[in-house]
Amino acid sequence: MQIDKLKHTTGNQFFLMAGPCAIEGRDMALQIAERIVTITNKLGIPYIFKGSYRKANRTKLNSFTGIGDEKALAILKEVGDTFDVPTVTDIHESEEAAMAAPFVDVLQIPAFLCRQTELLEAAAKTGRAVNVKKGQFLSGESMGFAVEKVKTTNPAATVFLTDRGNSFGYGDLVVDYRNLPAMQSFGVPVVMDCTHSLQQPNQSSGVTGGKPALITTIAKAAIAVGADGLFIETHPNPSEAKSDGANMLPLDQLESLLERLVRVRESIL
Template sequence: MACKTTIGNITMGEGFPLVLIAGPCVIEDEEATLRIASFLRKLGEDLGIGIIFKASFDKANRTSISSFRGPGMEEGLRILSRVKEQVGLPLLSDIHEISQISPAAEVLDVLQIPAFLSRQTDLLVAAARSGRVVNVKKGQFLAPWDMANVVEKIEESGNDRILLTERGASFGYNNLVVDMRSLVIMREMGHPVVFDATHSVQLPGGAGTASAGQRQYVGALSRAAAAVGIDGLFWEVHENPDAARCDGPNSLALDHLRPMLEQILAIDALVRKEIPSHD
């Protein structure tokens, strides 16, 4: 089985360069979204790396009922359409309900299944039938081998365009830990694997009415994942993380991205030579 998939003009998988999935946790406003997307496109061009822009139109799983969730589906998809038109990057965003899939699939290149919903059969099946690439974040409560059942649900629904994303596993209260073996185990399922470094340093609910985070460890975990072997890296980024309306404590500032990526790409180039092909 070929461990690769194509997203817009980007191919992810063995034999292809590392891809960066990046953007703010949630769409805050149109102007900032376009600025961040433009910055990421230029960064990708400078470093020769494919960029997929991510931002959520609705964060339905915020800790508090009063937390900012985003502009909603209609306005959020309109803003993401502007990103595609003006900046030209492929798009990824979360879906939480079956009713969101059809309108989202008209705009997005990748439909993302949030970790908390990774076992929701009806949502997985409906997303698969959209024909779009489906990125499933491994639930914090799942073992990596449990993702084989997730893959089967999508494949049996007629879609083999799948990404599997590691984002840490629950480790006691308000803490996550990354078992790097999971990257190897999920990659053996025949689909590209992504490491979500910024959510892996999240402290879920750690601030009482919001999640806390430890962004100082994003670089170390990203380098470790690249050394293990991954096809994509997932970072939430912001112009001013301390002022972000969602996931600021685990988001990266834009001016930190280039030096981190340069190190990671060097590791990826070295490791990729030694990973056997699934072809």
């Protein structure tokens, strides 16, 4: 699997999970992937392309959910094959694990679903790597049970844990960086989601807000604390994105951000 190659090349460098929130179309996915691959190759950052084939957790009934499962999954596979990089996508119900696994290298468990035992087991049974996002309502220490569920089902499974902030009242999130070393204590790579952790959910408009100006702050702090990887959603025109545009990083800002983060990483080694 391509994820095995990633593990052997990480070394002392952080790795990156990045891409659009949702697969909006073939051309855009390939455009974003090509740009990020160019940047990460230049900087020596191991890279996993991220894109959701379907968005199941939406505030409003008429919110964009996807272009069709089979079409989006085929695009994810094409991205992986074209650029020789691992790919990751979310799954939401147990039966989706076997459907999505042939197309991607990593199955991601959304934060709201991180306690769903059957979903974790189904992901583990596919043999794909599993990235579990920490629930906004959980501590880092409690995520050991998610790791246990995956590893008990498949002892050979590769597991990542990703922090995406904790609920702070009804419409905001806050990042508790104590959660990163707490989750690393389970012997798995830990990722900081630098964009979803800046969401402002539960807005009266029915569209989630965000604070993208703080992405650099969240990312630099995570690297300084010792995060193994970063998760960043990016788009050429976030204001036109069909999902989560309010907290995405403009694609043309990614290279300068990663250059700074590489220097932060070097300074703490």
